[in-house]
Amino acid sequence: MTWFHRVSLSLFFLAVLNAQTSPGRILVRAGHLIDVRTGNEPADQTIVIEGDRIKAVTPTASTPAQPGDKEIDLKSMTVLPGLIDVHTHITMDTNFDPYHELTTDTARQALNGARFAKITLEAGFTSIRNVGAAGYSDIALRDYINAGLLPGPHMQASGPALGITGGHCDDNLLPYEFHETNEGVADGIPAVQHKVREVIKYGADLIKICATGGVLSKGDDPQASQYTLEEMQAIVADAHRLGRKVAAHAHGAQGILFATQAGVDSIEHGSYIDADAIGAMKAHGTYLVPTFYLTDWMQENGHLPAFYQQKMTDVSAAMRVNLRQAVAGGVKIALGTDAAVYPHGLNAHELEVYVTKLGMTPLAALQTGTINAAALMSWSDRTGALEPGKWADLIAVASDPLQDVRVLQHVPFVMKAGVVAKDEIHAR
Numbered sequence: 130m131t132w133f134h135r136v137s138l139s140l141f142f143l144a145v146l147n148a149q150t151s152p153g154r155i156l157v158r159a160g161h162l163i164d165v166r167t168g169n170e171p172a173d174q175t176i177v178i179e180g181d182r183i184k185a186v187t188p189t190a191s192t193p194a195q196p197g198d199k200e201i202d203l204k205s206m207t208v209l210p211g212l213i214d215v216h217t218h219i220t221m222d223t224n225f226d227p228y229h230e231l232t233t234d235t236a237r238q239a240l241n242g243a244r245f246a247k248i249t250l251e252a253g254f255t256s257i258r259n260v261g262a263a264g265y266s267d268i269a270l271r272d273y274i275n276a277g278l279l280p281g282p283h284m285q286a287s288g289p290a291l292g293i294t295g296g297h298c299d300d301n302l303l304p305y306e307f308h309e310t311n312e313g314v315a316d317g318i319p320a321v322q323h324k325v326r327e328v329i330k331y332g333a334d335l336i337k338i339c340a341t342g343g344v345l346s347k348g349d350d351p352q353a354s355q356y357t358l359e360e361m362q363a364i365v366a367d368a369h370r371l372g373r374k375v376a377a378h379a380h381g382a383q384g385i386l387f388a389t390q391a392g393v394d395s396i397e398h399g400s401y402i403d404a405d406a407i408g409a410m411k412a413h414g415t416y417l418v419p420t421f422y423l424t425d426w427m428q429e430n431g432h433l434p435a436f437y438q439q440k441m442t443d444v445s446a447a448m449r450v451n452l453r454q455a456v457a458g459g460v461k462i463a464l465g466t467d468a469a470v471y472p473h474g475l476n477a478h479e480l481e482v483y484v485t486k487l488g489m490t491p492l493a494a495l496q497t498g499t500i501n502a503a504a505l506m507s508w509s510d511r512t513g514a515l516e517p518g519k520w521a522d523l524i525a526v527a528s529d530p531l532q533d534v535r536v537l538q539h540v541p542f543v544m545k546a547g548v549v550a551k552d553e554i555h556a557r
């Protein structure tokens with residue numbers, strides 16, 4: 130090969146590279162847009178996208194297409210930011226048979242995650258926060274999605290949830306002779322410090338802990354505190370110093386209060402929240418993640434073993450009363466579903482019950498799954514609203530969700546980071 134061939138070959142590859150890295154703009158022509166901060170719905174707007182980001186949002190009349198631009202016609206649709214669910218179990222499936230639970234090993238969890246990430250994205254959820262998975266299967270899933278190897282939402286993942294021996298985050302199904310302990314179990318201050326550092330070592334974006342007992346675990350009490358105040362203070366100190374937020378599963382009022390005083394960033398579930406806990410959460414700016422639709426779904430579809438069923442009945446009844454008080458009391462809310470407790474892809478049903486049963490306006494409900502969720506995840510600079518500089522994460526629906534949020538249960542168009550993930554509008 131002569132020098133001339135070498136040079137022309139390099140120029141050829143440069144040209145190919147250039148064509149791949151500057152593919153022109155995408156112009157999304159929206160009938161209406163929703164500004165989730167104000168509830169304004171301007172008509173005939175264009176979202177200008179370059180690469181994975183929103184470059185500008187401008188009136189369509191003043192945004193003609195340039196050579197090389199690609200236009201997406203959503204002129205009959207309402208366009209809004211991709212939704213965010215801050216409480217998923219993306220590697221788990223909906224099955225309450227204890228033997229099924231015991232045999233869902235790490236490999237099966239990873240494969241579940243690959244299935245459910247696609248389903249969740251196609252339901253309009255362009256970001257999720259996964260709170261608890263075995264064997265770092267959620268970390269692997271996140272990395273595969275980020276590398277473009279699997280379709281799925283942007284993800285933050287916790288790896289195994291931290292909890293006490295015999296607590297909600299331990300495995301309590303087998304008798305003593307099997308010596309089964311969940312990988313997130315850590316008791317006492319040095320042990321929890323070590324465990325926080327360990328899960329961060331293996332890739333956790335946040336720390337999930339069990340502050341109280343839970344429903345879908347054998348032999349513990351949702352109202353009883355599990356981690357002590359001192360243990361949670363140690364967890365939060367290490368997590369925050371290392372740049373990670375802490376999400377605390379907590380049903381009982383004392384556990385909510387201890388976790389809040391320890392400085393966790395969100396209370397998950399919050400079923401028995403009382404006036405003291407509401408006051409403390411407001412003072413600390415702690416988010417509440419209600420996971421509320423599951424109480425409806427379980428009532429209709431859940432077939433639980435006896436040792437889960439009574440707890441589910443009691444906790445659901447408490448949630449229906451107390452979460453409404455928390456919303457009325459002004460606690461910050463971020464949308465979370467506990468998806469896996471009910472089938473992945475039904476996540477948007479959470480918005481409906483926030484309106485019909487927790488007393489939110491449709492706009493307030495939409496904010497829990499956009500700007501509030503983004504703030505809790507420290508992702509306000511990259512998602513949660515259709516604004517320049519943020520990821521081009523958007524969905525389109527046939528009618529106005531601020532009139533009826535149920536339209537978000539059937540999302541026909543999804544774009545994540547400038548790439549169309551689902552399009553039933555132009556496929557027709």
Ligand SMILES: [Zn+2]
Nearest residue numbers: 216218260467
């Ligand atoms: Zn959960």
